[in-house]
Amino acid sequence: MQTHDSTAASGEQDPLAIESALLAELGAELVTTSADIDPRYFSAYNEAPGRRPLALVRPRSVGDVSRTLALCARLRQPVVPQGGLTGLARGGVALGGEIVLSMERFAGIESVDAAAATITVRAGTPLQAVQDAAAAAGFTFGVDLGARGSCQIGGTIATNAGGTRAIRYGVMREQVLGLEAVLADGTVLSSMNRMLKNNAGYDLKQLFIGSEGTLGIITRAVLRLRPKLGAPATAMCRVAGYDAVLRLWDRMRAVTDVVSFEAMWPSFYQYVSTHTPGVVAPFAGEDGFAVLIEFATSTPGGDAAQTLEACLADCLEAGLIDDAALATSERQARDMWTLREGLAIDELPHLVNFDVSLPTGELGAFAERCEAALRARWPDIVCVFFGHIGDGNVHIGVSLAELDDALADELDRTVYEVVQEMDGSISAEHGIGVLKRAYLACTRSDAEIALMRLLKAALDPQRILNPGKVL
Amino acid sequence: MQTHDSTAASGEQDPLAIESALLAELGAELVTTSADIDPRYFSAYNEAPGRRPLALVRPRSVGDVSRTLALCARLRQPVVPQGGLTGLARGGVALGGEIVLSMERFAGIESVDAAAATITVRAGTPLQAVQDAAAAAGFTFGVDLGARGSCQIGGTIATNAGGTRAIRYGVMREQVLGLEAVLADGTVLSSMNRMLKNNAGYDLKQLFIGSEGTLGIITRAVLRLRPKLGAPATAMCRVAGYDAVLRLWDRMRAVTDVVSFEAMWPSFYQYVSTHTPGVVAPFAGEDGFAVLIEFATSTPGGDAAQTLEACLADCLEAGLIDDAALATSERQARDMWTLREGLAIDELPHLVNFDVSLPTGELGAFAERCEAALRARWPDIVCVFFGHIGDGNVHIGVSLAELDDALADELDRTVYEVVQEMDGSISAEHGIGVLKRAYLACTRSDAEIALMRLLKAALDPQRILNPGKVL
Known part of the structure; x- marks a missing residue:
């Protein structure tokens, strides 16, 4: 087939x-x-x-x-x-x-409805323009990701983009109330619903979200807006091992003000903290995990920095974290995010990126098994793990001194076999596209692929x- | 067709x-x-x-x-x-x-994954059993509705049920991570995804959510759990008119602790506050709107009653509300909800219920136009409006002294014509079923119905x- x-x-x-x-x-x-x-x-x-x-x-x-x-x-x-x-x-x-x-x-904001908290946009609009228009109207847009300046809202819907705020606001699918798409025969299918509740027949827009342009071409959308958040507070914590990361997450997820909870495995943090020019790492990258936490509140009078500081003090006392650095300037916060975005690893020779998901509690074991499988085959491999673990999403950067198509395929199969054994997904947020097409059956059953x-x-x-x- | x-x-x-x-x-x-x-x-x-x-x-x-x-x-x-x-x-x-x-x-909880905050359930499980299992594991389930004791989770997914917490947690669709359904030929389609992020091919579960059993029969689901909420605080406010209700909503939606925001139009509140035996209404039902607000927080140490009281004091001072009653006992809170649930209107002769949605800012004008259209045809009609206005959903109870099939159809057409003119939905949360099938074209285009x-x-x-x- x-x-x-x-x-x-x-x-x-x-x-x-x-x-x-x-x-x-x-x-x-x-x-x-x-x-x-x-x-x-x-x-x-x-x-x-x-x-x-x-x-x-x-x-x-x-x-x-x-x-x-x-x-x-x-x-x-x-x-x-x-x-x-x-x-x-x-x-x-x-x-x-x-x-x-x-x-x-075909770009631009068509309208903002403040009472309903919605924005109507054209597919070609950059994500950042949507975020800016939301802010100008007194709101926050629920999705943020590194490519915000150049990705287009139509593409983020077609790929159901995720990003760093999914634990608070969900992925792109959860932002879309209404959608317009053009079908393969040129029919314009306009389902520009503007309400949070609408159960009048099948929810057709779902067909086009995350199907990567294979079922229709998205032209316009009605998106949800969220209450405007106050100034964010950002901190980086040092945590002993993945079990402690889980305990920290369990404590933090109860606090509605948490916007991001990003974990960096020791190998990742060690690499980026020593290879990111111009950035002062908050602590040395010996053996621990680093966790970046961003807090922001929409409650009037709420003080995110104060709340985060108190939370972290509790966590230190409870022995959940070994060390914590609260950013005291925008510059420090940006540096923490720069480390987490990990552009430094793009410089690794023949870097191959993976983007997989498993239930949060299983990511620690997955990373160990995955690294062991890779190292058994390639003892000298460089292999770093990081991601949005609150939503089960981990990214893996893998680098070999030499790479050809056959090796790349073997690399893919090695990682995806572990994902398959642990019943995870081979694509958390980047979609299937061309690159993962051959591996779809690692993660979806015959019955599912037949229905697709x-x-x-x-x-x-x-x-x-x-x-x-x-x- | x-x-x-x-x-x-x-x-x-x-x-x-x-x-x-x-x-x-x-x-x-x-x-x-x-x-x-x-x-x-x-x-x-x-x-x-x-x-x-x-x-x-x-x-x-x-x-x-x-x-x-x-x-x-x-x-x-x-x-x-x-x-x-x-x-x-x-x-x-x-x-x-x-x-x-x-x-x-085919009922029962199969498992709870606390680290991932998910619960795996069988279709026949009552909603309340899911809520109870979530609470026992230290979580909250995101959907609540009046029929919680007898509705089944499979039915709530098949109809994409909404309810009173949608402004905080979304409707049923947003709770479903994984789904298993049996197709028309008997094929078991198991898409029991357990992660918040999974973009490996088409999101097939969306086909079965809200399609009312016409595309497959739901058998099991993996559902999201939310952090456990502290004790709720409940208040009823008297508000001068719909514009003031909107201003109050605009203020309240910024507060993440708001779980419910339910508006009762004057005619509804007047009726239920005088026809609900055993319930003491917090204030008389003259001309104003009544708004029920429920607050609950998951933030450790957060005090919902204190926050709500402070919010209401601000709103009184700002002139957004005319009066407010904060429930000081569970009994008082239950009475407020009993009024809002409006079982008293079930006693009206030949009651017909409507469940429509429009953008929140347009619901006031809609109610006026709808009532005027009904009264132009039936001057003595009883007609009451109430609902979850934060998500654009208003319910209408309509009662005529006499009713037959032809009159019922005329009643439907009168209401749905106004919905159609204002580009709303004829079904916010109850689905289409049999009763609204003839009116689907009031709310969905020919191209949409053809694709369905x-x-x-x-x-x-x-x-x-x-x-x-x-x-």
């Missing part, structure tokens, strides 16, 4: 005929011909350019998206919908023979929407 | 042949023959018994459910999945020619799952 699905709808397009048909339907203002496409439209994050698309379409309206898909359906022409291209599973790049449909020009294929066949019978991704 | 879809799969079943086939496959312990079925299995909440089913199956395992559906698929025999039968849209009752599959014997039908055809091509419901 793999090969079957990875084939594009027809694969027999005449590139010039596609170009002319698109130009005739949409005009030169919306269509860039193949030779003129800037490589950034076919380069995944941190990677060399991939396959050049047959054409680039940059719609300015929902009608433009609809006309593009109606034409592609007639011509059986595969389409890759594209957001900010910040994903790590290569879901937004062309594999060969597709046109790319970039949403970057059934949905794909029902919604995109010609398989023109992002072919070769997910399934 | 309506007639087409409302027809059961074949309608040509020989009732005796169905009985014998079920008995042969499942045995007399699981199958009750038609004549022996207790009327409670074919009576909707508060209504006279409806159509007697061809048989009643009460499975004891997922395998039993699977064998039942595999047999029904072979025989093209329609099936009505049934929970606690507490729904108000008649989604769980037979319309004629179906067998009923009651989940009541496409999903139904893909997942249940013989239309044996709860036929005549939703679509």
Whole structure:
């Protein structure tokens, strides 16, 4: 089935005929011909350019998206919908023979409803613009992640992005009240619900959230806003081992003011605390875990720093933590986040990133088993663990001195075998895209994959929407 | 299309042949023959018994459910999945020619994972048993509603139940991490994810949440648990008009400790405060709105009563409220909730309930327009509004001295026309079932209904799952 699905709808397009048909339907203002496409439209994050698309379409309206898909359906022409291209599973790049449909020009905030606490936005809007508009209206937006400046809200919905606030506000799916998407035949499906409660028939928007553009192209959304948070308080704690991290989490999760709870395994903290230029680490990275905690409250008069300080004093006394540093300036808080974001590990040779999830209580054992399995095969491997453990999500950075495709596959299989044995997920927040497609069966059953294929066949019978991704 | 879809799969079943086939496959312990079925299995909440089913199956395992559906698929025999039968849209009752599959014997808590804060439960478990198990493990369950003692968790998931805590924890959909369902052909689809983050392919569980048993039968679920809340503080406030209610909500929603914010329009409060035996209303029901606020905190050392009292003092000073009564005993708090639950209005002659949603800021105008439209047609109509306005959900109780089917339909159309004009939903939390099926197009577009039908055809091509419901 793999090969079957990875084939594009027809694969027999005449590139010039596609170009002319698109130009005739949409005009030169919306269509860039193949030779003129800037490589950034076919380069995944941190990677060399991939396959050049047959054409680039940059719609300015929902009608433009609809006309593009109606034409592609007639011509059986595969389409890759594209957001900010910040994903790590290569879901937004062309594999060969597709046109790319970039949403970057269909951007902007359409409206804010303060009484209902909702914001209506276009797919091409950067996440940060949504956050800024929320703040300007006296609210907070529930999702935040490192790529906020360049990722697009449509892409974050299509991949159900997670990030660092999921323990407080949930992932992207929980922010979406209403959605508009264009189906494979060009039909505009507008489900722009504006209420927290609406049970009038099937909740169709769920089909498009997290399905990576394989069932429809997201054009607009109604998103929830949250009460504005006061100034955050940030602290880094040193914790003896994963069991102590769990006890600390158990204590902290009861406090509604916790926004983030991020754990760094000793090997990760040791590496980033000594390899991040310009950042002073709050403590040396010997053997302990480091936990970054961010607090913020919306309660009037609430003082996050005071609450966090009192919590940490209790935890020190109870022996849950060995040491704690409360950031006393924005600069110190930013440094703590810089360590946690771990850009330093991007410099490791042939870095391979993993993004898996398991129940929080099992992450400690998982990390041990995973590292042991990797080290049994590659004694000199560099292997660091970190993540949003409150939501069961751990990231793994792995580096080998040499890497080729066969080794990369072996690396993947080694990690995913442990995930499979422990009944976890091979993708916590980055999706499946192209990179994890071959491993989907490690984490989903035959019955589940059969139902996914059934949905794909029902919604995109010609398989023109992002072919070769997910399934 | 309506007639087409409302027809059961074949309608040509020989009732005796169905009985014998079920008995042969499942045995007399699981199958009750038609004549022996207790009327409670074919009576909707508060209504006279409806159509007697061809048989009643009460499975004891997922395998039993699977064998039942595999047999029904072979025989093209329609099936009505049934929970606690507490729904108000008649989604769980037979319309004629179906067998009923009651989940009541497949009940119980399977496990609690304290580190991950999840609970694994069987579909037939009453909501209250889930709440109790959560409390025993040191947690709170996120959904609460009046029927907690008799509704089943499978039914609350199948109808995406809402209730009184949605502003804090979301509706049922937000509590479900993993789900197991049996498909129309008997396939067991197990998606028992245990993590807050899992983006490995399509999120199939969403298909079964809120689709009222028309796409599959829910058998088990993994649910989120929330930090245990301290003792709640409850207050009732008198507020001059809907604009003031909105200002009060705007102030209150910023306080994370708010669990419930329930508004009673003057006509509702006047009626229940004078017609609820044994309850002392905190203030007389002249012209104002009454707002019930419940506070509870999970922050160690937090005092909900103190916080609420301080908040209310501020609101009085700011002129947002005219009067406030803080419950000083459990009894007083229960009385406030009894008023809000409004069982007194059940005594009104020929009561018809509506459950609609619109953005919070528009509910005041909606209630005025809706009442004006009803009064223009029936000058003596009794018509009361109340609800969970923080999530946009308002309930309407309407009573006419005389009522027949034609008048009931005219009543529905009058209310739903106003909902449609204001772009709201005809079902906030009770689903579509049978009762609202004819009005689905008031609230969903042709493209949406076409996509719902496409999903139904893909997942249940013989239309044996709860036929005549939703679509």
